Amino acid sequence: MEEGVGGEEYLFKIVVIGDSAVGKSNLLSRFARDEFDLHSKATIGVEFQTQVVDIDGKEVKAQVWDTAGQERFRAVTSAYYRGAVGALIVYDISRRTTFESIKRWLDELNTHCDTTTARMLVGNKSDLENIRDVSVEEGKRLAEEEGMFFIETSALDSTNVKEAFQIVIRAIYNNSRRKVL
Numbered sequence: 021m022e023e024g025v026g027g028e029e030y031l032f033k034i035v036v037i038g039d040s041a042v043g044k045s046n047l048l049s050r051f052a053r054d055e056f057d058l059h060s061k062a063t064i065g066v067e068f069q070t071q072v073v074d075i076d077g078k079e080v081k082a083q084v085w086d087t088a089g090q091e092r093f094r095a096v097t098s099a100y101y102r103g104a105v106g107a108l109i110v111y112d113i114s115r116r117t118t119f120e121s122i123k124r125w126l127d128e129l130n131t132h133c134d135t136t137t138a139r140m141l142v143g144n145k146s147d148l149e150n151i152r153d154v155s156v157e158e159g160k161r162l163a164e165e166e167g168m169f170f171i172e173t174s175a176l177d178s179t180n181v182k183e184a185f186q187i188v189i190r191a192i193y194n195n196s197r198r199k200v201l
């Protein structure tokens with residue numbers, strides 16, 4: 021989703037996907053409002069937040085969508101993915117099953133979005149080092165195999181959250197510029 025390509029205005033739709041309780045909603049609220057919720061509930065219904073990011077002095081609007089609980093029922097709709105040019109695919113580094121689900125999320129993304137969609141594999145909850153269940157190397161390897169960026173984050177202590185979004189937004193921005201030129 022781009023507005024005024026060639027002009028000065030950019031609006032990019034980014035989806036956040038991954039198993040229930042990996043921290044998707046908290047990553048989004050940390051990014052958009054710098055808030056963290058210790059007891060966040062999986063509310064049902066699609067929600068998004070719009071955040072303005074500065075990329076090389078250009079105002080870029082990121083419209084970041086949250087599954088808002090749909091994923092618990094394996095019922096993320098095609099409308100959710102429509103027009104997405106970026107995706108954060110999130111697992112919880114302290115729960116291996118959420119890492120094992122990444123392939124399924126990638127398959128789903130690939131049925132709705134083409135390969136130009138910028139992808140970031142996100143290992144969230146890096147603050148839980150003492151109960152780590154997925155190594156950094158495993159995350160890196162999977163990301164490399166599947167052509168994704170990779171980062172570990174903590175929505176709890178804010179580590180790398182802005183960076184995760186910014187890297188994806190910059191990649192989308194560079195892609196869209198290439199298309200224009």
Ligand code: GDP
Pocket residue numbers: 038039040041042043044045046047057058059060061062144145146147148173174175176177
């Ligand atoms: P979602 O279902 O993927 O949207 O996950 P939520 O954002 O609702 O988070 C699920 C649970 O994990 C909540 O209890 C959060 O407080 C917790 N959580 C989210 N991010 C982190 C994190 O980075 N570190 C830790 N320790 N807990 C987190």
Ligand code: MG
Pocket residue numbers: 044045046061062063086087088089
């Ligand atoms: Mg949620």
